[in-house]
Amino acid sequence: MSASIQVRNLSKVYRLGEQKQRAYQTLRESLVHTAGVMGRRLWSLARSGDCRPDADRLSRDQASFWALKDVSFDVKPGEVIGIIGRNGAGKSTLLKILSRITEPSAGRCELRGRMGSLLEVGTGFHPELTGRENIYMNGSILGMSRREIHRRFDEIVAFAEIEEFLDTPVKRYSSGMYVRLAFAVAAHLDPEILIVDEVLAVGDVNFQRKCLGRIRAVSREGGRTVLLVSHNMAAIESLCDRAITLDRGKLVAAGAVDDAIKHYHAKMHTESARGYVDLTGISRITRGDRFFDHVAVLDEAKRPTEVIQLGTTLRLRIGFKCPQAVDYPSIGVGIDDSIGQRILSIHTPLSSKSIGRLQECCAVDCVISQLPLSPGDYKVKLALSANGTVLDEIEQCIGFYVANADAFNEGRGFHRGVCVAASHWSLV
Numbered sequence: 001m002s003a004s005i006q007v008r009n010l011s012k013v014y015r016l017g018e019q020k021q022r023a024y025q026t027l028r029e030s031l032v033h034t035a036g037v038m039g040r041r042l043w044s045l046a047r048s049g050d051c052r053p054d055a056d057r058l059s060r061d062q063a064s065f066w067a068l069k070d071v072s073f074d075v076k077p078g079e080v081i082g083i084i085g086r087n088g089a090g091k092s093t094l095l096k097i098l099s100r101i102t103e104p105s106a107g108r109c110e111l112r113g114r115m116g117s118l119l120e121v122g123t124g125f126h127p128e129l130t131g132r133e134n135i136y137m138n139g140s141i142l143g144m145s146r147r148e149i150h151r152r153f154d155e156i157v158a159f160a161e162i163e164e165f166l167d168t169p170v171k172r173y174s175s176g177m178y179v180r181l182a183f184a185v186a187a188h189l190d191p192e193i194l195i196v197d198e199v200l201a202v203g204d205v206n207f208q209r210k211c212l213g214r215i216r217a218v219s220r221e222g223g224r225t226v227l228l229v230s231h232n233m234a235a236i237e238s239l240c241d242r243a244i245t246l247d248r249g250k251l252v253a254a255g256a257v258d259d260a261i262k263h264y265h266a267k268m269h270t271e272s273a274r275g276y277v278d279l280t281g282i283s284r285i286t287r288g289d290r291f292f293d294h295v296a297v298l299d300e301a302k303r304p305t306e307v308i309q310l311g312t313t314l315r316l317r318i319g320f321k322c323p324q325a326v327d328y329p330s331i332g333v334g335i336d337d338s339i340g341q342r343i344l345s346i347h348t349p350l351s352s353k354s355i356g357r358l359q360e361c362c363a364v365d366c367v368i369s370q371l372p373l374s375p376g377d378y379k380v381k382l383a384l385s386a387n388g389t390v391l392d393e394i395e396q397c398i399g400f401y402v403a404n405a406d407a408f409n410e411g412r413g414f415h416r417g418v419c420v421a422a423s424h425w426s427l428v
Contacts (some may be wrong), residue, residue: 002112004193004225005075005098010107012068012093012249066249067093070107073244073254077113077192080219080226082240082257084233084264089246091229095119095195098227113192113225114143118183127171131162131181134170138185152188159210160184180207187214193225194218208339215239232338233261234376237404258404265307265401275304277398280321285393291326291384292392293361294319297400308371309405310420316366318382325359326386333366334381335373336396343373343418358384372419375404 068090075081083091096102098109099117125134135156139149157163160180162173170178187194196215212235218224219239230236236243236257243260245253253263276296284290298315299305308314316333335344346366348355355364379396 003074003110004077004079004112005227006110007074007098008072008108010068010071010094010097010109011066011105012090012097012102013105014065014067068097068104068246069249071246071249071251072107073251075225075227077225078219078223079242080215080228080240082236082243082260083227083229083246084231084236084243084260085246086264088248090249091246092119092197093249094246095197095227095229099195111193114190115193115195116142116186116189116191117195118186119195119197125170125178125182128169130169131157131160131166131173134181135185139189142189142191144189149189152190156181156184156188159188159214161207176207183211183214187211187218191224193227195227197229198231212239232377233401234338234374236261237375262307262403265403275306275398275400279319279394279397282394282397285395286391289323290392291320291322291358292318292382292394292397293321295380295382295398297380297398306399307401307403309403310373310375311370311405314368314371314400316380317363318366319361319363320358321361322358325357326384326391327357328386329355329358329391330385331355331364331366332381332383332385334383336379336381337418338377338379340379340396343378370422371402372421373402374418374420375402377401 071090071094083094085091093102095117096119097104098111099115099119101119126137129137135153136146136149140146157166160177160183162177162181165173165177170181173181183196186196194215215226215228216239219226226239228236228239240257242255243253243257244251245260245264253260275298276294278294279292280290280294282292284292296304296317296319297306297308298317299308300313300315302315318331318333329348331348333346334342335346337343346368358364377399378401379399381393381395382397383393384391
């Protein structure tokens with residue numbers, strides 16, 4: 001089976017800084033400049049068979065930035081591929097090259113099939129046209145006939161939930177309305193290849209769920225190829241067949257989704273002080289005194305980490321610098337998911353062992369055995385109170401990621417739902 005997307009040695013280099021330009025150029029100067037550019041491209045073609053600019057020469061000539069460097073991979077028809085990496089890793093540049101928005105400096109990419117892409121809010125929309133007119137215009141750009149667009153029109157409008165604003169110019173749309181319509185058009189006009197960047201974060205929670213469901217339907221039922229860029233690792237794990245990890249423009253991992261995500265988080269952990277946060281300068285809800293000094297997420301060896309395996313032990317070390325002693329404190333930990341929904345609440349009054357007194361500089365460990373949270377990104381809230389009075393409170397002060405694992409020894413990991421728990425079953 002031939003690949004629907006084939007990328008070979010793809011590179012993109014940008015020149016740093018701005019070139020000084022004269023207010024105007026003569027016709028002779030323009031012709032000389034154009035001839036020079038064409039001459040260099042023909043020389044590159046004679047040497048390598050590629051008429052694009054010589055990326056190595058560009059990088060030597062002046063200060064440059066490699067957005068992509070020597071990236072190669074294949075995507076089979078019907079596959080859903082996740083693309084992950086830090087900000088600035090080259091994900092959006094890759095998608096722009098695949099979408100023919102920008103030209104690579106070297107290498108080549110081939111797409112076999114009609115493509116629909118959603119790279120940023122409003123891409124391909126004309127602000128002066130109405131929502132109705134933009135649906136037909138986008139469909140035409142994708143190569144659809146007017147009859148085909150008309151056949152899917154009602155479904156697009158219903159999905160985007162913009163019926164009452166259909167004949168309003170899109171320049172008056174909110175960012176949420178913009179992205180709902182853009183995604184509905186891209187996903188419902190039957191593209192054989194769907195490319196989606198991290199634009200779904202603009203929509204509300206319900207719309208994000210609809211989009212993820214639509215991507216799943218497009219790939220599983222329609223046999224379409226999907227490239228998905230997202231920082232939501234739970235969505236990547238749930239939707240994707242494979243994943244690739246980019247770092248500083250290079251492809252550093254490709255294959256199983258779990259392996260790519262582990263590589264991504266390992267890279268993040270080794271290059272930053274993740275897993276530990278100094279809270280002294282963090283904004284908080286307090287009555288004047290600050291008690292929380294630092295917080296850390298620790299692994300089983302009690303080292304700071306930002307990645308916890310599903311079903312293993314989560315240890316939160318909470319450091320205090322108390323301006324006054326607190327007897328029998330109530331310490332609360334709230335764990336929120338990536339969209340801010342409270343998933344888990346823990347309080348010292350619910351523990352079998354209470355904390356007698358907090359004073360001066362001290363630390364408290366909160367340990368959750370067999371962490372039941374499904375794979376995904378989470379944030380921690382801290383609260384301290386005594387005698388019913390809140391003394392200190394900090395929202396989302398540290399984050400961690402729960403990685404997929406075969407926690408219950410049944411030969412596979414879990415992908416769906418909010419929590420995972422061991423259970424005992426018997427026939428009665």
